[in-house]
Amino acid sequence: MPRIAAGIAASIVCTLSAPAALAWSDPGHEVVGLIADHYLKPAVRQKVQAMLAGDTTGLARSTGISDEATWADKYRDSDRYTTHVRYNLTHEWHFVDVEIQGPDYDKACFNHAAAQPTASQGPAKACVADRIDAFIAELKDPNADADERRMALQFLLHFVGDVHQPLHTIDDKDQGGNLKKAKSDGQKTDTLHHYWDAVFVSRLGGTPTLIANGLIKTTTAANVKAWSKGTARSWALQSSQIARSHGYGDLPQPDADGKYVLPASYVTNATKLCARQLARAGVRLAKVLNEALQ
Numbered sequence: 001m002p003r004i005a006a007g008i009a010a011s012i013v014c015t016l017s018a019p020a021a022l023a024w025s026d027p028g029h030e031v032v033g034l035i036a037d038h039y040l041k042p043a044v045r046q047k048v049q050a051m052l053a054g055d056t057t058g059l060a061r062s063t064g065i066s067d068e069a070t071w072a073d074k075y076r077d078s079d080r081y082t083t084h085v086r087y088n089l090t091h092e093w094h095f096v097d098v099e100i101q102g103p104d105y106d107k108a109c110f111n112h113a114a115a116q117p118t119a120s121q122g123p124a125k126a127c128v129a130d131r132i133d134a135f136i137a138e139l140k141d142p143n144a145d146a147d148e149r150r151m152a153l154q155f156l157l158h159f160v161g162d163v164h165q166p167l168h169t170i171d172d173k174d175q176g177g178n179l180k181k182a183k184s185d186g187q188k189t190d191t192l193h194h195y196w197d198a199v200f201v202s203r204l205g206g207t208p209t210l211i212a213n214g215l216i217k218t219t220t221a222a223n224v225k226a227w228s229k230g231t232a233r234s235w236a237l238q239s240s241q242i243a244r245s246h247g248y249g250d251l252p253q254p255d256a257d258g259k260y261v262l263p264a265s266y267v268t269n270a271t272k273l274c275a276r277q278l279a280r281a282g283v284r285l286a287k288v289l290n291e292a293l294q
Contacts, residue, residue: 024165025198026070027208028278032161033069034212035282036289039224044293051150065157066208072158089124093155094162096127097171098240100248105237108171118144120151128163132156132232132288139292153289160232160288164281166243166273167196169236177247184262192260196247200267200274215279227280228287235284242273 024032037045052063059074061067072090080087098108106112109127116122119134126134135152138144144152162168167177174180177192187199204211230238250266262270 024161024278025201026073027211028165028197028201028274029069029073029158029161030066030208031201031212031215031278032164032281032285033066033157034208035216035219035279036157036160036285037065038212038216039283039286039290041290041294044290047293048153048289051153054146054150055154068154069157069161071154075154089122092124093126093131093159094128095168095176096129096163096236096240097176098169098237100170100172100244103240105233118148120148120155127236128159128168129232129236132159132163135159136232136288136292139289156288157285160235160285161278161281163232163236164239164277164284165196166239166247166277167193169240170243170247172248181257181259182262183259184267185264189259192247192251195262196270196274200271201278203267203271204275211278212282215275215282219279219283223279224283227283230284235280239277242277246270246273 037048040048048065052065052068055063055068055071057071057075059078060071072094076087076090076094079085096105096108098105109130110123110125112130113123113125115134119131119138135155138152139149139156141149170176172180175193177196180192181189182192182195183189184195184199187195190199201211204214206214246269250269251260252263252266254260
């Protein structure tokens with residue numbers, strides 16, 4: 001189910017003024033950026049830094065890779081309550097809604113609509129995996145417009161993270177968990193999507209830098225080799241299977257109010273899965289950038 005109404009639905013669950021949770025939280029994306037930076041080749045890191053230094057939008061907190069990994073959300077929301085041009089163009093690029101009932105990847109990717117002359121122009125109906133492929137192709141092209149290549153980089157920093165958030169890759173007619181209420185010990189009632197976006201990431205403890213460093217330390221050379229394989233499509237389907245088996249498959253029955261009270265076992269397992277997905281995303285983002293900018 002497309003999430004055109006996700007902002008409205010989430011505001012009903014949360015507050016009328018808060019935007020819907022549609023991606024890893026900022027700290028989650030920062031973790032992915034920091035992990036990727038660790039695995040970049042030195043020459044590629046220099047190219048990335050130089051390209052991002054040209055960002056004059058002021059949407060990210062800084063032009064460092066970890067802050068720029070949050071840029072695509074800021075870009076999407078920059079006219080969300082005014083002209084809606086950027087919002088309407090890009091908001092469906094952050095996910096791929098593979099339905100639990102009757103999963104159809106091609107349908108979830110809008111049957112792979114034809115691209116526009118530049119990737120940043122659309123199409124609006126495009127899934128995150130197809131957007132990753134389009135922006136990779138653009139980033140690889142040294143003859144592409146410099147501003148367009150920088151936008152391709154900025155979107156990739158974010159979308160490779162998004163495709164690893166399990167609830168960005170599945171739907172149970174609930175807008176990827178945005179219409180399910182959840183609660184765990186010590187946490188307020190929020191959407192199931194928000195729990196996977198932010199709550200489980202926060203349970204990893206500390207700042208994004210501390211989380212990233214911890215994940216890097218526990219990532220083996222064998223992990224890096226294994227995770228560096230595949231495509232945006234296979235990464236999306238892997239995330240979708242995690243969501244199917246655990247994000248939804250491990251849910252308890254809802255209570256009388258329709259709320260899912262998450263047991264400690266669910267929270268612990270989901271936290272571990274989020275840690276693994278953040279690490280995978282960082283390694284795979286580095287792989288994408290190393291290949292595109294070598």
